[in-house]
Every structure is written in structure tokens, then in C-alpha cells.
Amino acid sequence: MxxxxxxxxxxxxxxxxxxxxxxxxxxxxxxxxxxxPFDKNALEEAIKIKEKIPSEISVITMGPPQAQEALKESLAxxxxxxxxxxxxxxxxxxxxxxxxxxxxxxxxxGHFDLIILGKQAIDGxxxxxxxxxxxxxxxxxxxxxxxxxLVMEEPAKIIAERLLEDCTETVxxxxxxxxxxxxxxxxxxxxxxxGVLKAKKAVIPAWNKESIFCDDDKxxxxxxxxxxxxxxxxxxxxxxxxxxxxxxxxxxxxVQKLKERKII
Amino acid sequence: MDFNLTPxxxxxxxxxxxxxxxxxxxxxxxxxxxxxxxKENVKLMAEMGMAGIPFPEEYGGLGSxxxxxxxxxxxxxxxxxxxxxxxxxxxxxxxxIFIFGTEEQKKKFLTPLAKGEALGAFGLTEPNAGSDASAxxxxxxxDGDHYIxxxxxxxxxxxxxxxxxxxxxxxxxxKGARGMxxxxxxxxxxxxxxxxxxKKMAFPGLPNCELIFEDCRIPKENMLLSEGKxxxxxMQTLDVGRIxxxxxxxxxxxxxxxxxxxYSKVRKQFGVPISSFQAVQFMLANMATEIEAxxxxxxxxxxxxxxxxxxxxxxxMAKVYASEMCMRVTNQAVQIHGGYGYTKEYAVERYFREAKxxxxxxxTSEIQRGVIANHILKES
Numbered sequence: 001m002x003x004x005x006x007x008x009x010x011x012x013x014x015x016x017x018x019x020x021x022x023x024x025x026x027x028x029x030x031x032x033x034x035x036x037p038f039d040k041n042a043l044e045e046a047i048k049i050k051e052k053i054p055s056e057i058s059v060i061t062m063g064p065p066q067a068q069e070a071l072k073e074s075l076a077x078x079x080x081x082x083x084x085x086x087x088x089x090x091x092x093x094x095x096x097x098x099x100x101x102x103x104x105x106x107x108x109x110g111h112f113d114l115i116i117l118g119k120q121a122i123d124g125x126x127x128x129x130x131x132x133x134x135x136x137x138x139x140x141x142x143x144x145x146x147x148x149x150l151v152m153e154e155p156a157k158i159i160a161e162r163l164l165e166d167c168t169e170t171v172x173x174x175x176x177x178x179x180x181x182x183x184x185x186x187x188x189x190x191x192x193x194x195g196v197l198k199a200k201k202a203v204i205p206a207w208n209k210e211s212i213f214c215d216d217d218k219x220x221x222x223x224x225x226x227x228x229x230x231x232x233x234x235x236x237x238x239x240x241x242x243x244x245x246x247x248x249x250x251x252x253x254x255v256q257k258l259k260e261r262k263i264i
Numbered sequence: 265m266d267f268n269l270t271p272x273x274x275x276x277x278x279x280x281x282x283x284x285x286x287x288x289x290x291x292x293x294x295x296x297x298x299x300x301x302x303k304e305n306v307k308l309m310a311e312m313g314m315a316g317i318p319f320p321e322e323y324g325g326l327g328s329x330x331x332x333x334x335x336x337x338x339x340x341x342x343x344x345x346x347x348x349x350x351x352x353x354x355x356x357x358x359x360x361i362f363i364f365g366t367e368e369q370k371k372k373f374l375t376p377l378a379k380g381e382a383l384g385a386f387g388l389t390e391p392n393a394g395s396d397a398s399a400x401x402x403x404x405x406x407d408g409d410h411y412i413x414x415x416x417x418x419x420x421x422x423x424x425x426x427x428x429x430x431x432x433x434x435x436x437x438x439k440g441a442r443g444m445x446x447x448x449x450x451x452x453x454x455x456x457x458x459x460x461x462x463k464k465m466a467f468p469g470l471p472n473c474e475l476i477f478e479d480c481r482i483p484k485e486n487m488l489l490s491e492g493k494x495x496x497x498x499m500q501t502l503d504v505g506r507i508x509x510x511x512x513x514x515x516x517x518x519x520x521x522x523x524x525x526x527y528s529k530v531r532k533q534f535g536v537p538i539s540s541f542q543a544v545q546f547m548l549a550n551m552a553t554e555i556e557a558x559x560x561x562x563x564x565x566x567x568x569x570x571x572x573x574x575x576x577x578x579x580x581m582a583k584v585y586a587s588e589m590c591m592r593v594t595n596q597a598v599q600i601h602g603g604y605g606y607t608k609e610y611a612v613e614r615y616f617r618e619a620k621x622x623x624x625x626x627x628t629s630e631i632q633r634g635v636i637a638n639h640i641l642k643e644s
Contacts, residue, residue: 190286192279196278
């Protein structure tokens with residue numbers, strides 16, 4: 001039985017985050033919460049693996065009690081177990097403290113073969129939690145995976161295609177391994193009607209810092225190496241110009257303008 | 265009557281709504297105009313568990329009820345009437361097997377239908393048997409442990425795409441309605457083939473084909489209920505089918521109303537949006553009111569069905585009122601769009617053509633009025 005762990009994050013359902021200029025914090029009021037879209041790709045990939053190879057999928061999230069909703073949706077989609085890491089002391093964690101906390105929870109869950117995360121969250125956009133979690137657990141990592149194959153003959157390994165800026169890189173790695181996935185990897189399914197009924201009845205264990213044996217100085221704000229000094233929305237620049245003419249003419253004008261501005 | 269949904273019903277309906285809005289709506293123009301069967305939508309309904317909503321889990325169903333099936337049917341038809349009609353016609357095969365089938369028949373046929381592994385279809389209509397269902401000529405001759413079917417069915421929804429068919433035949437030619445018998449027929453049975461797909465006013469992607477039986481041998485284990493009880497099977501199936509057409513009409517009408525409402529707010533004439541004119545406002549008010557009234561009637565029939573009440577009269581009322589309401593509402597939606605509404609650029613042109621199906625199929629408006637009158641006169 002392949003043990004797969006998927007780490008998800010509940011995020012506000014908007015790509016245009018609004019920020020309170022006084023406090024420099026996200027305005028969450030009135031914004032519905034969703035599972036970070038890339039994390040849904042991570043979960044979908046786990047479910048697709050399970051459809052081919054006997055697997056057990058455990059989903060973890062760290063967040064306030066209402067993050068339970070995201071876990072229920074994961075169960076409805078097809079995850080087997082869900083764990084909520086919720087403790088006031090976890091609040092204010094940066095990516096390092098978050099990955100430490102996730103690692104402690106994964107240690108408590110025990111054996112795993114594959115850990116899957118989305119490449120980044122749409123609110124923070126750091127793309128750091130996946131790689132840092134691999135470091136915390138001391139296992140290899142493959143980021144930005146857009147295609148995944150599992151080879152189960154001993155020694156079991158994965159073959160992953162990474163989506164890089166100008167090329168695709170194919171990497172092979174033995175299990176256990178942590179991967180982060182891009183949206184290209186799959187199309188997440190809708191939770192089935194049966195799934196939502198099952199998930200509704202599920203009791204999701206909530207773990208605090210004691211239950212996963214965290215060191216106080218490594219979690220939450222105390223355990224964070226970085227702190228956000230200021231968040232601001234860059235002013236929207238409305239200056240624009242439409243070029244016209246044949247493609248050749250337009251590209252000449254474009255090159256000239258870019259040169260004028262010393263961009264090229 | 266109280267239609268307050270339980271938290272479980274709401275949960276299922278919201279999950280279904282998400283797929284309707286996220287998937288079926290997105291490609292409804294393409295689905296509504298293409299002659300290709302919407303395989304992707306049907307597959308998704310199966311994966312979602314929409315194929316067996318009111319049936320027990322032991323037969324692969326969701327273990328919910330007809331009210332939930334009805335509300336979800338409205339969402340599907342609102343998003344895509346073609347998909348909604350396939351969903352409704354599927355029930356016409358599931359329901360008689362659930363009600364009249366033996367334990368073996370339910371295991372063998374209802375389970376794959378409810379799981380969505382096979383699509384269902386119901387074959388009653390023939391070239392000479394429309395409103396007069398007892399005039400069916402497809403003949404099933406007894407031959408030992410088998411029946412040999414010969415004849416042709418017409419306009420059968422889901423034909424070809426379906427794997428399991430409930431077919432109404434004659435086993436005694438001279439006995440009229442009492443000489444009818446229902447059989448379950450599987451797709452690949454020798455002697456059974458799909459004939460011509462009719463070209464219709466709308467719904468090009470919805471199969472409505474002939475079922476052709478030529479010495480088609482059906483084991484007697486596939487007979488529903490017993491010999492001579494086919495008319496009862498057909499009539500009781502149609503009672504539920506009427507809820508399906510009623511709610512499909514509500515879904516389609518709501519889609520037309522929403523388009524009209526949206527358009528009336530952006531279309532400007534005489535310097536103001538046309539929604540500021542009383543003539544348009546009254547049309548919108550009537551449309552919204554009629555949709556709500558029709559929906560309440562359909563939900564009442566479904567709810568009575570769930571509580572084992574006498575729902576048949578209300579199902580006929582719901583069907584005739586909702587389908588005729590849908591004609592009026594889609595007509596007014598075109599009217600509000602003016603000349604643009606007559607063009608293929610706007611969805612209301614298609615909605616208007618689609619609506620006409622509903623006051624004809626599964627018992628014309630005239631037949632429904634006959635059914636209602638029979639009930640009223642018997643009750644008095």
C-alpha cells in the first residue's frame with residue numbers, strides 16, 4: 001500500500017488580494033475560502049495514483065478551525081484521511097515554521113512514500129513550503145512537476161517532468177520523495193455526491209502543538225526567521241499604447257520603443 | 265407543504281450545482297447546437313453519482329429521494345437542457361426496474377444504471393402508438409423460456425447511447441392495454457438494432473431513434489412484473505417521467521428568464537435600459553412568477569412521491585403547467601431580445617425551439633389534461 005501525503009492550504013477565493021493599508025494585512029471579510037488551486041492539482045494527482053495503485057491518501061492542513069472545510073472537500077474528492085493542525089501558537093508562521101510544523105505532523109502520521117504539494121499558494125505565492133518541507137524531512141524533492149509516472153518494481157521510483165521556464169526536465173527519483181505540482185499536471189475532479197455525504201460525516205482530528213511534539217521556539221511567529229514588514233498593492237499603471245500596421249511594421253516599432261526605454 | 269431541504273439534501277444539491285455551473289453551462293451552446301451526443305457530460309453525471317440519486321445504496325444508488333433528484337434535474341436543465349433531458353430519460357429505465365423488478369433484475373440491471381455504468385432508455389412510442397399507448401404493435405411471442413420480439417419503436421430518447429432499455433410490447437394482440445408486457449432489453453442482444461435518428465426542431469445532440477426488433481430473443485427472466493401488466497408498467501413510469509419533464513421545463517425557463525433579465529438591463533432604447541419600461545417589467549414579472557409557480561407544483565408532485573402519497577394527478581398538472589409555462593417564458597425571452605432574439609447569436613432563440621419538446625413528449629398537454637380530468641372526476 002502506497003502512502004501518499006498531500007499538504008493543502010485554505011486561501012481566500014480571489015486572485016486580487018485586497019490589503020488593509022493601515023494594518024498591512026489581508027482583508028478576508030466577505031471573501032469565501034477555497035483550497036489553493038495548485039493544492040487541488042496535488043490532491044487530484046494523488047487520487048489518480050490511487051486509481052492505478054493501491055494507496056492511502058492523507059491530507060494535512062495547518063490553519064484556523066474553519067480550515068476543516070478544506071479538509072472535508074478533500075475527503076469528498078477522494079482522500080482517505082484528513083488532519084487539521086490548529087493551535088493559536090501556530091499563528092504568524094513563516095514558510096520555515098510552517099514546514100517545520102507540517103514535518104512534525106508527518107512524523108506523527110508515520111510512514112510515507114510520496115508527499116505532494118501545489119507549487120505555491122495563490123495568496124502568499126512563495127513556493128517555499130514544499131522545498132522546505134523536503135529539507136525538514138531530509139528527503140529528495142522535485143518541484144514544478146507537470147507529469148508524473150510511478151514505477152512500482154523494486155526499487156519503486158517516480159519519473160517526473162518538470163515545467164521550467166524554457167524547457168521541460170525529466171527527473172527520476174526513488175521513493176520516498178516530495179514533489180510540488182503545476183496546474184498543467186491534471187484537471188481536478190469535482191467532489192461526487194456520494195463523496196460529499198461521506199465527508200460530512202467524517203470526524204477530522206485536530207492536532208495542536210502538543211499532539212505533534214513541536215518545540216515552542218520553532219512554531220508560529222516565534223519560530224519564524226522572516227517577518228512581513230509591509231504589504232502593498234503596486235499602483236496600477238494605465239499608460240498603454242496600441243500599435244498598428246503589418247506584423248513586420250509593428251515589430252519594428254516595438255523594438256525601437258523598447259530600445260528607447262533601454263529595456264533591450 | 266414544506267420543501268425545506270435537509271442539510272444532506274442541500275449538500276448533494278450544492279455539489280451537483282457546482283458541476284452544472286462549472287461544466288455543463290460552460291459548454292451548453294456547443295452541446296445544444298452540435299449533433300454529437302454529449303458523452304463528456306453523461307460521463308461526468310455518472311462519476312458524480314447523479315445517475316441513481318433516489319435509489320438505495322445497495323443497488324448502486326445514492327440513497328437520497330425524488331425531491332433531491334428533481335431539484336438536481338432543474339439545475340442540470342438550467343445549465344444544459346440536452347443534458348437534463350438525457351438525465352430525465354435515464355430515469356424512465358431505472359424507475360420501472362426499481363418498482364417492478366425482481367431482486368435479480370434489480371441487481372443485474374438497476375445497479376449498473378444507478379451507478380452510471382449504463383445509460384437507460386424507455387421504449388413505448390411507435391409509428392401508430394403515440395397518445396394511444398395501448399395501440400403498441402411490437403409483438404413478443406412466447407417461445408419456451410424466451411420471448412421473440414418483432415416491431416419498431418420510434419423517437420426513443422437516449423437510444424444508441426443507452427445500454428439498458430425497458431421496452432413495452434404486446435403479448436396478446438386482441439387484448440389492448442391488458443395484452444401488453446414490459447421487457448428489459450440489453451444493447452447488444454442479437455436481433456435488436458438502433459434505427460434512424462430523427463432530425464428535430466431542436467436538441468440535435470439528443471438521440472431520438474427507432475428501436476428495431478427482428479426476431480430478437482429475450483429470456484423470460486427479463487420480463488418486468490408479468491405478462492399482460494405492461495400497460496401498468498408504462499403508465500406508472502410516465503407518472504415519474506412527468507415530474508422529470510416538468511422540472512426540465514422549469515430549468516430551461518429559468519435559463520431563458522435570466523438571459524432576458526440580463527439583456528433588458530443592458531439594452532438601451534430611447535436613451536434608457538429597456539428594463540425601465542413597464543411593458544418589459546411586466547413580462548419579466550410574469551416570467552418570474554410563472555417559473556416559481558411551476559416549480560412549486562413540480563416539487564409538490566416529487567414530495568408526494570417521496571411520502572408515498574397520491575402524486576399522479578399533481579405530476580400531470582406539473583407537466584402540463586410547467587411545459588406550457590416554458591413555452592410562454594421562452595417566447596417572452598425572445599420578445600424581450602427583439603430582433604436579436606430571433607438570431608442564432610443569442611441563446612434564447614434555441615431555448616424557444618427547445619421548449620416545444622416539453623409540451624409534446626411523455627404525454628402531450630392534451631393527454632395531461634385528460635389524466636387530470638380523470639382524477640378530478642373520480643375524486644368527486
